[in-house]
Structure formats: C-alpha cells, structure tokens
Amino acid sequence: MESKDYLKDISEIKNMMHKSSRFISLSGLSGILAGLYALIGAAIAYVLVTDYSYGVLKLDGYIFRLCLFTLFMVALLSVLTGIFLTTRKAKKHGAKIWDATSKRLVFNFLIPLVVGGLYILxxxxxxxxxxxxxxxxxxxxLALINASKYSIGDIRYLGYIQIILGLIxxxxxxxxFWLWVLGFGIMHIVYGTWMHFKYDVKK
Structure with a gap:
C-alpha cells in the first residue's frame, strides 16, 4: 500500500514539474481559426493577382501592397484570436497566462520568426x-519547433510539416503559393482539430 502511495506521489510531483516548465494552455480552436483566416487571405490574394495583375506581382505595385496588407491582417487576426482563446483557457483552468514559462515560449518562438521575416523582406x-x-x-x-520546448510538445510535429513543405x-x-495554402491553411485546421479533441474537449 505504501509503495503505491509513494509511486503516486512521484507521479504527481513529476506532473507538477512538467506543468511548471511548459505552457500548456494553448487552444486548439485558435489553430483551426488561424487556418481559416489563412485560406480566406489566400483566396483574396489569388483573386487580386489573377484578376488585376495577370499573375505578375511587382514590388512597387498597388496589388502587391494589397497582398502584403492581406497577409498582415491574416497574421494579426491569428495572433489576436490565439491570445484571446488561450487567455480564456488559462483562466478556466486557473493557470497564469504571463509567467516565466510563457515569456520563454514567446521569446523562443519570435527569434526564428523575426529573423525569417527580415530575411524575406x-x-x-x-x-x-x-x-x-x-x-x-x-x-x-523552425519557430514552432523552437517554442515546443516550452509548450505542448505536439506542436513540433506541425513545425516539421511546415519545414518539409517549405523545402519543397x-x-x-x-x-x-499552394504549398503556403496547404501549410498555413489546411495543416493548421488539421492540427488545431487534433489538438482541440486531444486537450480541450473533456473526456
């Protein structure tokens, strides 16, 4: 009997240490919505380029700026939705939304993302x-894989898929363009759905 209690205590301590070192309040629904935003943004960009630029983008062109604005709005909506849903989930479970772990998560996520964004520009x-x-x-x-050390480890698999699609x-x-749609749109929806039923839905 004492042996079972001892093993149970060890398991609980291990679980507490795991939660304290990882931010686990990420919302699967935010991934689904981010994917939908990406698909809508891609559809808008496709119509703009096809109907008004005849498939040719120019850096100083009006259509190019519209496409960049569309991309910016997709990213902004995804971030705001993620913050709102993650905050709501964290409050629901009594977890802190902005602590040392979440700060490390954001920092490690932004390093590859900011460097990559500057290089692309x-x-x-x-x-x-x-x-x-x-x-x-x-x-x-790379940003997802780098951040997975401080969050739900499953997000690294989405990171691997994004890198493979990017290399292709x-x-x-x-x-x-179509790989971008697959990666940021469809894969986000698939991943978000999986995470939602795995972590968010009560068994």
Whole structure:
C-alpha cells in the first residue's frame, strides 16, 4: 500500500514539474481559426493577382501592397484570436497566462520568426519573389519547433510539416503559393482539430 502511495506521489510531483516548465494552455480552436483566416487571405490574394495583375506581382505595385496588407491582417487576426482563446483557457483552468514559462515560449518562438521575416523582406526588395512562400513555411516551422520546448510538445510535429513543405516550395517555387495554402491553411485546421479533441474537449 505504501509503495503505491509513494509511486503516486512521484507521479504527481513529476506532473507538477512538467506543468511548471511548459505552457500548456494553448487552444486548439485558435489553430483551426488561424487556418481559416489563412485560406480566406489566400483566396483574396489569388483573386487580386489573377484578376488585376495577370499573375505578375511587382514590388512597387498597388496589388502587391494589397497582398502584403492581406497577409498582415491574416497574421494579426491569428495572433489576436490565439491570445484571446488561450487567455480564456488559462483562466478556466486557473493557470497564469504571463509567467516565466510563457515569456520563454514567446521569446523562443519570435527569434526564428523575426529573423525569417527580415530575411524575406530583404529578398523581396531584391525582386526575388519565388522563394518567399517556401521561406515563410521554413522559418515558421523552425519557430514552432523552437517554442515546443516550452509548450505542448505536439506542436513540433506541425513545425516539421511546415519545414518539409517549405523545402519543397523552395525546390519548386511554382508551387509556393499552394504549398503556403496547404501549410498555413489546411495543416493548421488539421492540427488545431487534433489538438482541440486531444486537450480541450473533456473526456
């Protein structure tokens, strides 16, 4: 009897240490909505380029700026939705939303993302559009893997998929747009759905 209690105590201590070192309040629903935002944004960009630029984007063009604005709005909505749903989930479970662990999570997530964003802006300023979609996927995947050490470890699998899609997009630039749709849109929905039923839905 004492042996069972001892093992139970060890298990509880281990679980507490795991929770204290990882931010586990990420919402699966936010991943689903981020994917939907990405699909809507991609559809808008596709219509803009196809109908008004005849498939050709120019860095100083009005349509290009509209596409960048659309991309910015997709990212902004995804971040705001993620913050809102994650905060709500954390409060529901009595967890802190902004502590040392969540700070490490954000910091490690932003390092590859900011570096990647700056690099993409540099190559766009040089007129090299073909690699941008693949590079977005690669750096986003690296950001997810880097942040997974301080969150739900499962997000690293989404990171691996994004990197693979990004490498394919860099190898075949002509498919960059559709791979971007697959990575940021469809895979987010698939991942978010899986995470929602695995962690958010009560068994």
């Amino acid at each position: 540099i190559i766009l300023s040089q007129g090299k559009y073909g690699q941008s979609g693949g590079l977005m996927l690669i750096f986003y995947g 997009g860099s190898w075949k630039p002509g498919y960059g």
